Amino acid sequence: METAYIALGSNLGDREAYLSQALERLDGQEGIRLEQVSAVYQTDPVGYTEQAPFLNLVCRAAVSLDPFGLLETLQAIERALDRKRDIRWGPRTIDLDILLYGDETIQSASLVIPHQRMFERAFVLIPLRDVYPPRPLRGKPLAERIAACSGGEGVAPYRPAGALAAL
Numbered sequence: 001m002e003t004a005y006i007a008l009g010s011n012l013g014d015r016e017a018y019l020s021q022a023l024e025r026l027d028g029q030e031g032i033r034l035e036q037v038s039a040v041y042q043t044d045p046v047g048y049t050e051q052a053p054f055l056n057l058v059c060r061a062a063v064s065l066d067p068f069g070l071l072e073t074l075q076a077i078e079r080a081l082d083r084k085r086d087i088r089w090g091p092r093t094i095d096l097d098i099l100l101y102g103d104e105t106i107q108s109a110s111l112v113i114p115h116q117r118m119f120e121r122a123f124v125l126i127p128l129r130d131v132y133p134p135r136p137l138r139g140k141p142l143a144e145r146i147a148a149c150s151g152g153e154g155v156a157p158y159r160p161a162g163a164l165a166a167l
Helices: 015-028 067-080 122-131 142-148
Strands: 002-010 032-037 041-043 054-063 095-101 155-157
Touching (some): 002 067, 122 142
């Protein structure tokens, strides 16, 4: 089993329900066992900013799938939850990204690990901090990485009321 960190985000429809359904589907997949889920954060959109705020979280999972098998599984969950890829960085029912997969570094046309923009995005690093062990992340303290991307402006704790409240 390998440790993978997976980011989840949603800003369309019932955001809490989409995140909750994605977590249930992840944990129900053969070869994936969720170990820990971060708090939920509401974040301002990046890139295409004319859209609703996102709810974001990160989970740590033990996986027996290889990185490409995990990617296929995540994309299947996105499709099942009606993910559309019409606008780059646009609104979405659900977004699932592999942030880290063990100590692997992958640069391929379909998969980049560590996720190619994770170190630029507080909305990824702040929830990652909740589930990542207290050690440097790829050579730098996580707090230093968060500070380098404006320290988390536009990222606020969110108090779920629905199914996510039980996490």
